Amino acid sequence: xxxxxxxxxxxxxxxxxxxxxxxxxxxxxxxxxxxxxxxxxxxxxxxxxxxxxxxxxxxxxxxxxxxxxxxxxxxxxxxxxxxxxxxxxxxxxxxxxxxxxxxxxxxxxxxxxxxxxxxxxxxxxxxxxxxxxxxxxxxxxxxxxxxxxxxxxxxxxxxxxxxxxxxxxxxxxxxxxxxxxxxxxxxxxxxxxxxxxxxxxxxxxxxxxxxxxxxxxxxxxxxxxxxxxxxxxxxxxxxxxxxxxxx
Numbered sequence: 001x002x003x004x005x006x007x008x009x010x011x012x013x014x015x016x017x018x019x020x021x022x023x024x025x026x027x028x029x030x031x032x033x034x035x036x037x038x039x040x041x042x043x044x045x046x047x048x049x050x051x052x053x054x055x056x057x058x059x060x061x062x063x064x065x066x067x068x069x070x071x072x073x074x075x076x077x078x079x080x081x082x083x084x085x086x087x088x089x090x091x092x093x094x095x096x097x098x099x100x101x102x103x104x105x106x107x108x109x110x111x112x113x114x115x116x117x118x119x120x121x122x123x124x125x126x127x128x129x130x131x132x133x134x135x136x137x138x139x140x141x142x143x144x145x146x147x148x149x150x151x152x153x154x155x156x157x158x159x160x161x162x163x164x165x166x167x168x169x170x171x172x173x174x175x176x177x178x179x180x181x182x183x184x185x186x187x188x189x190x191x192x193x194x195x196x197x198x199x200x201x202x203x204x205x206x207x208x209x210x211x212x213x214x215x216x217x218x219x220x221x222x223x224x225x226x227x228x229x230x231x232x233x234x235x236x237x238x239x240x241x242x243x244x245x246x247x
Contacts, residue, residue, distance in 0.1 A: 040138050043083040045114060054078040054238055055212055074204070074217035074224070075231045079118055080223045080238035081110035082142070084209050092208055096142045107208075107236045107244075108149035111210070116232035122204035122232065124197070126162040128219055129188070146236070147206040156204065161220055162194050188218045190226035201226030210238040 030183050048060035052068030054077075063069075082140065094100035112119065125142035135141060144160055151158035166189045189206050190198050205216055210233065220231040 002032070004142055006039070023057045033129055038087055039225045041087040043085060043088075043159075044110075045080055045082055049078050049079070052078045054233075055211070055237075055240060056083070073213060073220075075220035075233050076236070077118060078210065078213070078216065078233040078238075079111075079115040080235045081107070081114040082237050082240045084211075084237035095145070096208060098224060099144055101140065104145040105149045107127060107146050108153055110140040110236060111206070112153045113145065113148055115232075117193055118204050118232045118234055119150075119156055121202055122156050123204055124157040124159045124162070125131070125151050125154075125204050126159045126219075127162075128205060128207040128215060129163045129165045131165040140165045141205045146208070150206065150234075158193070159197055159203075162190060162198055163222060164191055188222040193235045198223055200229050202230040202232070203228045207233070208237070210235045226239075 044052070045056050048057040049055060050057060050063075050065040052073055055065050055067075057065075084092070088145045091100070091103055092107075094192055109192040125147045127141055127147040129143075130138065130141045147158060147160075150156075165187055205219050205223075209217065210216060213233075216233045218234075220233075223231045
């Protein structure tokens with residue numbers, strides 16, 4: 001029987017004690033499998049950001065960006081740890097597609113810093129769900145793998161199955177903003193047995209990458225329809241523009 005991703009992650013950790021790990025991008029690795037040069041290139045969002053979607057501002061103007069003002073989001077606020085670009089893409093995709101579950105606690109630490117204000121105001125964390133068919137093929141949900149250690153770090157309750165993806169959707173890659181919204185319209189739901197966990201509570205959604213925010217909005221609508229008082233979003237990285245990167 002082929003070992004599961006968690007067994008392989010533990011095995012990789014044991015091997016790292018014997019053989020010094022090599023960075024994902026080559027050379028000697030620091031924490032999280034990145035070289036010192038790669039760490040210096042990650043564009044962490046430490047400065048002012050739009051409260052609505054988390055996009056970075058050049059100056060702290062204590063306002064929302066033009067896009068959020070023109071079309072208010074279904075979620076109440078969002079934060080991202082860094083920008084999604086050529087440097088941050090590799091470790092994120094390693095977690096998402098290459099069984100690198102050892103990266104999840106690192107990303108949880110990034111979010112504990114980037115979304116500290118949202119965590120302080122949250123009653124519970126909920127990962128963006130995968131459809132069962134995709135979960136079966138991938139064998140784990142990368143958003144859940146980040147949310148679990150983040151719950152332990154922050155002390156905020158973890159709701160692993162507050163949301164379900166009730167229909168399989170096409171990949172969001174390559175779609176326009178309106179196409180992404182149509183693709184996930186009505187795709188998410190709160191099961192009847194979980195509505196009591198959601199009603200009246202402030203839920204912080206966890207995901208890996210935000211591009212247009214369509215997936216997060218679909219989840220937020222489902223949570224608010226189930227009675228959530230507030231829905232916010234925290235992601236590892238957000239796309240500042242549409243650079244054509246594979247997510």
